[in-house]
Amino acid sequence: MVLTGRAGILAAAGVVFVALVMPSWSGVGLVVAVVLVVCVVDVLLAGSPRRLQFSRDGDTAVRLGEQAVVQLLVTNPSRRVRGWLRDAWPPSAGVLDPPHKLDLPSGERRRLVTHLVPTRRGDRQAARVTVRAFGPLGFAGRQGSHEVPWTVRALPPFNSRKHLPSRLARLRELDGRTALLVRGQGTEFDSLRDYVPGDDVRSIDWRATARRGNVVLRTWRPERDRQVAIVIDSGRLSAGRVGDAPRLDHAMDAALLLAALATRAGDRVSLLACDSTVRADVRRPAPQDVLPSFVNALANVEAELVQTDFRIVVSQVLERLGQRSLVVLLTGLDPAVIEESLLPVIGPLLRRHVVLLASVADPRLTELESSRADLLEVYSAASAARTRLDRDRLTATLTRAGVTVIDEPPDQIAPALADTYLALKKAGRL
Amino acid sequence: MSTSVGRSVGESWRVLRTPLLVTGLIVLAAIVVLIATSARTSGPFSPDSTESDGARALAALLKNHNVDVHSTETLDDAVQPGEGKVLIVGPAGSLDRPDWERIANAGWSHLVLIRPGSRALEVLAPGVQQTGNTLASRSREPGCDLPAAVKAGTATVSGPTYSAPSAAAACYGDGINNTVIRVEVGDRIVDVIGTPTSFTNEQLADDGNAALALNLIGTHQDLTWYLPQFESTDTGTGDDSGAPLIPPDVRYIAWALAFAVLVVAIWRGRRLGPVVAEQLPVIVHASETTEGRARLYRRSRARDRAAAALRESALAQLHKAHGIPRRADPSAVVATVAARTGWDPAMLYEMLYGLPPLTDDALMSLSDELDILTQEVRHP
Known part of the structure; x- marks a missing residue:
């Protein structure tokens, strides 16, 4: 049961009545009785929120930062329902609409639209739908709730997709579709065609020329159908915030750009998100499914405050990769963790594959190092310098061990990773 | 499709039944305990109270000396015909002048007024007046020729003092301020006692306090011990007590107002559905260890x-x-x-x-x- 402001006004008027007209117990009793009778009659005449029927429809997934639209279909099989309807979602689902005003005559249905702009990645589940139906007098009413399940998945935003066109152009250059037909490392035989004046004479296939009678040229293309394994560390190294998002989110962004680029380059991409257990695992999807399956798998991955077990990472990667492949490890450059838990176990991986370690650098460290106004800032600068030196030392150690290291700030990490991939491809190291 | 959540009236009743029953029993038990124990600890100078400021010891002593003690808290018992009986009027209360007049007219043979106010003194003990001074607790000589006091000897007295007319016996004071005064009004003996603490459980055994109390009070076989509460038969009818400070209508308005506040509270207090909770991520800044080391x-x-x-x-x-x-x-x-x-x-x-x-x-x-x-x- 709910009351409205009118009931409050009626009770307040009752105070005036008692004060001026009937200052006695019977006056007080009269006021209480009138208010109670009016409210009870109103409640009895109000429509029933419990009998309403609901169903939902609309978006099930939305890129973080964009707007999802979820519709709620309300059917009223019984008496007219007049009042308010609140479609409740968790705060991070970002509901834009205030409670809906509802006036639903008997036997009719209405479509109510809720707009959501999720503020965090992951699944957002609808809480309950609450209806408050007032009686015809507007003094009191009934309230009831319904569970109408619906889930909107907020996918990783993939902000780095703006870098994709320029990298694809570089890839096409590499691919030979725009420029040279030069044989070299990182290329494989593509096809034979007739010689055209101006072609590089070194590419003439003399054996085919002898068979055909006219001069035939070999063409080359970059290696294709290589495997790329992207491993995202979802442990505590990825939990730290750089800028306004955890390292994990920047890492996902970089991983998606690399996946898009590698797919276009004809390589097979697989994904693994791992801390103490495997959190997301996508194995070699079809080229058109790469991005959808990746964003879906990553949508619910959150950084856990546990130490990543790199033995799992290594064994999982070795298990799924047969031929020589590129392994991209997105983690943090923490000397203690990497030296103690990654370096001892990375040997088998390095022997069979090309390993690339990408880490999001923190611009705040540069800031700390450069401001030296007072004593605390000098100590902060010294501390930041020590951190950077440790990272540099770790980078050198990893490079000596044969790992390619990328350590870039959040806005640079995705393009830097894409560029490194292109460079490796060009150099034929895949 | 949707499922309705929430409980119907019957379900609500089934769920709430046991808690309501338990709460009701607890409240009931509390009330019973309060009522049962209230008489024993009902404030200072009660003949039933065993606290240090009660007077159960004195009541017991009187009973041992074959005095029937009737304890009462209602004025009606204090205005019954009292020939050949003693009435003790306790220190608290809010009796008005007409109430005191009714007590005076009841014809008690002996009245003992414990720390009386000016209205009681005007009616029952004319000539005795409050001095406004207070004596510190000390053992004192009677300093008068009242036989009851002389026989009792020294007593430990403290509290407000009174001045007596020349005809009265004024004892236990410094000559001007006295704590025990006996006046005779007609054939009635009126004792004015400013030192109730001397007769409490705590101090009754000191000095000659017990003897003094017995000598003063134990004059008759039948004793009524009246502790005035905040009651008066006089509300609104007395012409000399002036108009009441709060007009009687206000109480009805207050009740109506309380009801209106309740209605408004229910109106504002009901939320449109419960608050939705969710788990929030931990926020750790990557540079925290560096700053901590600084x-x-x-x-x-x-x-x-x-x-x-x-x-x-x-x-x-x-x-x-x-x-x-x-x-x-x-x-x-x-x-x-x-x-x-x-x-x-x-x-x-x-x-x-x-x-x-x-x-x-x-x-x-x-x-x-x-x-x-x-x-x-x-x-x-």
Whole structure:
């Protein structure tokens, strides 16, 4: 049961009545009785929120930062329902609409639209739908709730997709579709065609020329159908915030750009998100499914405050990769963790594959190092310098061990990773 | 499709039944206990109270001396015909002048007024007046020729004092301010006692207090012990007590107002559905460990470590900028940097390889110098 402001006004008027007209117990009793009778009659005449029927429809997934639209279909099989309807979602689902005003005559249905702009990645589940139906007098009413399940998945935003066109152009250059037909490392035989004046004479296939009678040229293309394994560390190294998002989110962004680029380059991409257990695992999807399956798998991955077990990472990667492949490890450059838990176990991986370690650098460290106004800032600068030196030392150690290291700030990490991939491809190291 | 949540009236009743029953029983038990115990501890100078300021000891003593003690808290018992009986009127209460007149007219043979106010004195003991002074607790001689007091001897008295007319017996005071006064009005004896604490459980055994109490009070076989409560038969009818401070209508308005407040509270208090809870991510800044280490450096005044880190960082930048080999000799590094920047070699050596700074100021100036040196490298 709910009351409205009118009931409050009626009770307040009752105070005036008692004060001026009937200052006695019977006056007080009269006021209480009138208010109670009016409210009870109103409640009895109000429509029933419990009998309403609901169903939902609309978006099930939305890129973080964009707007999802979820519709709620309300059917009223019984008496007219007049009042308010609140479609409740968790705060991070970002509901834009205030409670809906509802006036639903008997036997009719209405479509109510809720707009959501999720503020965090992951699944957002609808809480309950609450209806408050007032009686015809507007003094009191009934309230009831319904569970109408619906889930909107907020996918990783993939902000780095703006870098994709320029990298694809570089890839096409590499691919030979725009420029040279030069044989070299990182290329494989593509096809034979007739010689055209101006072609590089070194590419003439003399054996085919002898068979055909006219001069035939070999063409080359970059290696294709290589495997790329992207491993995202979802442990505590990825939990730290750089800028306004955890390292994990920047890492996902970089991983998606690399996946898009590698797919276009004809390589097979697989994904693994791992801390103490495997959190997301996508194995070699079809080229058109790469991005959808990746964003879906990553949508619910959150950084856990546990130490990543790199033995799992290594064994999982070795298990799924047969031929020589590129392994991209997105983690943090923490000397203690990497030296103690990654370096001892990375040997088998390095022997069979090309390993690339990408880490999001923190611009705040540069800031700390450069401001030296007072004593605390000098100590902060010294501390930041020590951190950077440790990272540099770790980078050198990893490079000596044969790992390619990328350590870039959040806005640079995705393009830097894409560029490194292109460079490796060009150099034929895949 | 949807499922309705929430409970119907029957379900609500089934769920709430047991808690309501338990709460009701607890409240009921509390009320019963309160009622059962209230008589025993009903305030100071009650014949049933065993507290230190009660008078159960005195009541028991009187009973041992064959005095029937009737305890009462209602005025009606105090205005019954009282020939040949004693009435003790306790210290609390809010009796009005007409109430005292009714007590006076009841015809008690002996009245004992414990710490009476001016209205009671005017009606029952004309001539006795409050002095406004208070005596400190001390053992005193009777100082009068009242037989009851003389027989009792010294008594420990304290409390408000009264002045007596010349015909009265005024005892236990300093001559002007007295704590025990006996006047005779017609054939009625009226005792005015300003020192109720002397007869409480705590002090009854001291001095001659018990004897004094028995001598004063135990004059008749039948004793009524009246503790006035906040009641009066006089409300609204007395002409000399003036108009009541709160008009009687206000109480009805207050009740109506309370009801209105309840209605408004229900109106504003009901939410449109429950608050939706969700798990929030932990927020850890990646630079937190670095900043924490800076504070540790500062707290332990680790100037040597800070200076070493700054120097190493500056050297790394210089190595990179000037193409100096990694394992170069310090003197070679200083010579190269001096040649490129034009700084004094001795000063450079002191800056890059010198002893750790001994004061915070030295650390600050070292940091500034290294900053300037590396800035030239960064922005040539």
